Amino acid sequence: MLQRPLFDPTAPGFLEDPYPFYARLREAEPWHLSPQGFYVVSRFEDVNFVMRDRRFGQNWIGPKINNADPKLLQKAIFRSIGQWMLKRDPPDHTRVRSCFAQAFTARRVDAMRTHIEAIADKIVEDIRPRGRMDAVAEFALAIPLISITDLLGVPQEDRDLMFRVSRFVGRLSDPVPFDPGEIDRVDADFQMVADYFEHLIEERRRRPGHDLVSQIVAAAEQERLSSEEMVANLVLVFVAGHETTTNLIGNALVALDRHPDQLRLLREDPSLIPRAVTEFLRYDTSVQAASRVALEDIEVGDVKLPKGAAVVALFGAANRDPAEFSNPDVLDVRRPETSLASFGGGIHYCLGAQLSRIEVECALKALFQRIPDFRLVDSAAVARHPSIVLRGPASLPAAWSVN
Numbered sequence: 001m002l003q004r005p006l007f008d009p010t011a012p013g014f015l016e017d018p019y020p021f022y023a024r025l026r027e028a029e030p031w032h033l034s035p036q037g038f039y040v041v042s043r044f045e046d047v048n049f050v051m052r053d054r055r056f057g058q059n060w061i062g063p064k065i066n067n068a069d070p071k072l073l074q075k076a077i078f079r080s081i082g083q084w085m086l087k088r089d090p091p092d093h094t095r096v097r098s099c100f101a102q103a104f105t106a107r108r109v110d111a112m113r114t115h116i117e118a119i120a121d122k123i124v125e126d127i128r129p130r131g132r133m134d135a136v137a138e139f140a141l142a143i144p145l146i147s148i149t150d151l152l153g154v155p156q157e158d159r160d161l162m163f164r165v166s167r168f169v170g171r172l173s174d175p176v177p178f179d180p181g182e183i184d185r186v187d188a189d190f191q192m193v194a195d196y197f198e199h200l201i202e203e204r205r206r207r208p209g210h211d212l213v214s215q216i217v218a219a220a221e222q223e224r225l226s227s228e229e230m231v232a233n234l235v236l237v238f239v240a241g242h243e244t245t246t247n248l249i250g251n252a253l254v255a256l257d258r259h260p261d262q263l264r265l266l267r268e269d270p271s272l273i274p275r276a277v278t279e280f281l282r283y284d285t286s287v288q289a290a291s292r293v294a295l296e297d298i299e300v301g302d303v304k305l306p307k308g309a310a311v312v313a314l315f316g317a318a319n320r321d322p323a324e325f326s327n328p329d330v331l332d333v334r335r336p337e338t339s340l341a342s343f344g345g346g347i348h349y350c351l352g353a354q355l356s357r358i359e360v361e362c363a364l365k366a367l368f369q370r371i372p373d374f375r376l377v378d379s380a381a382v383a384r385h386p387s388i389v390l391r392g393p394a395s396l397p398a399a400w401s402v403n
Contacts, residue, residue, distance in 0.1 A: 006032050007040045009388040016384060018288070018391075019329065022317035031303040038291070038310035039303075042317035044324040044341060046300065050292050050313045051345035057089045058348075059293030059310050075183060077190040083232035086240070086348065093347065096233055099219040103151065103212045104351045112147070113358050119146050120359075120366035128371055128402075135376065135396040140249035141242070143363045147355070148241030152234065153204070153211025161196065162238070190235065197234045201227070212237070237352075245356045247286035247385075247392025249363050252277075254393060255284055257379035259331045266333060267368050276333035277360045278340065281319075283331050285342040288316040289389050315341040316391070374400045 004011055006029055007021075014021055025032055025042040032040040041047055050056050081087055085096040102108075120143050127133050141163075149162055200213050208214040216230055256263040266272055294309040305311070318341035320328040325337055343350035350356075367374055377397040385394050 005035050007034050015386065015388070016382070018316060018388075019320055022314060022320060025314070026317060026321060031300065034312075038312055039305065041311055041313045042321075044318040044321035044339070047313040047315065047318035047341050048345060049300070050311055051290070051341070051348070053298075054346070055295050055298055056292040056311065057295045058087050058093075059291045075187045076194065077183075077187045080190065080194060080228075080232040080235060083229050084236045085233055086236060090347070095223050096225065096229060097347075097351070099216055099223050099225060100212075100233065100237065100351060102219075103215060104355065106354060109354045109358065112151070112355070113362070115150070116143070116147050116359055116362045117366070119143055119150075120362040121370070124366045124370045128400075131402040132397070132399045135253055135398040136246065136250050136393055137395065139367070139398075140253070140363070140396075141246045143249070144242035144245035144356075144359045147359055148238060151212050151241070152200075152238060153209055153213045154200070158196070161192070193235055193238065194231050197231050197238075198227070201230060201234075240350075241352055241355070243390065244286045245359050247390060248280060248356065249360055250393040250396055251284040251286060251391065252280040252360065252364065253376060253396060253398075254379050254382055255280060255331050257376040262331050262333045266364070267372065270365055270368065272333055273361050273364050274357070275335070276364070277357050278338055279331065279333050279335050280360070281340055281342040281357075282325070282335075282337075283319070284391070285315055285319055285340075286390060286392050287342060287344075288391050289314050290344055290348075313341075315344075371400045374398060 007025060008014070009018070011021065022042055025040060030041065030043045030046060032042070034040055041050055085093050085100070088096065123139060123142050123146075127138060133139060145163065146159065149159055154162060197213070201217055204211070204214045204217045208218065213234065216225070216234065219225070220230055256266070262276075266276055290313050292311045292313065294305045294307055294311065296307050298305040298309075318324070322328050324339055325335075343353040375398065377399055379396075382396065383394045385392055
């Protein structure tokens, strides 16, 4: 019987619970060279080092593993991702990110809280009389999707289009082979969103407003952003602005349903919710990994990385590292430790980190206050998205009493 590799995300049970697999990696080989030729890093200290050290640059492993078909990288979705600030190094990263950073300052994001609270309250009020819902599609997705489309300036009448094609990137970040048919479907959905943003850019050139698209159009000439870069990074903000938060809300609901003592604490004391969001980000983060490449020869302890070596940093493993966290496999919404790998680090630290936190806080507060007996129908049998990097439930049937 052939022994499975130490890091094998296709192993049975990995999608449902990757954390025992991560624990074996941390203990047996924290700098693991996978059969595919990239290093897998699993300790908190090492993940933090890879994310922050400027000797590591951007590297997108997915296409490299799927390069059996030379036509793959000609797909529109892959060409666009190559323009994302998330996948670029300075000076291009600096130039593009500076255009978008002004929309995500702490003051501006915090000013959105009241609007996000109103969105969450309305969604819960509209759903409450029914007594049941899919807590992913009708709640966890709706709140961040409406929030990010409002920030971008997408008119309300166009939201239905954005809902239909809202979750199309998903597995493309995974370090595993893709099915060609899946890539074709993703590419088609991407093209619809890209075409929409091209149209919205032209509309804002004629009639600018106070939204993010208008700001990017105004800044593009000064920062020398091409039309292709504008469209690509607006797609990035749209996708990253809702998909990761949707998954985080879903993961939090599953974790709380499986830990009723922690759910009871939040119901009894809503002031714990901000701290609980930090714990959800640690306990079961929606972004499980990121990839980098060594820009020069690097020595880390006994490990010698040659220039060009690809590295996958496992955020999910780092967040459960017992060297950094006490009782790391225990969900504790009152946990005092606040260190996280979930938003990356260094120059690529997540622009939308604070916005995501606020959205999750508002979502949970609205749900627990307005539907006190909300419960998942069966949290023991959760269908997960088939993604290793972006972790979240595909659906969550939920129910409650209707008075």
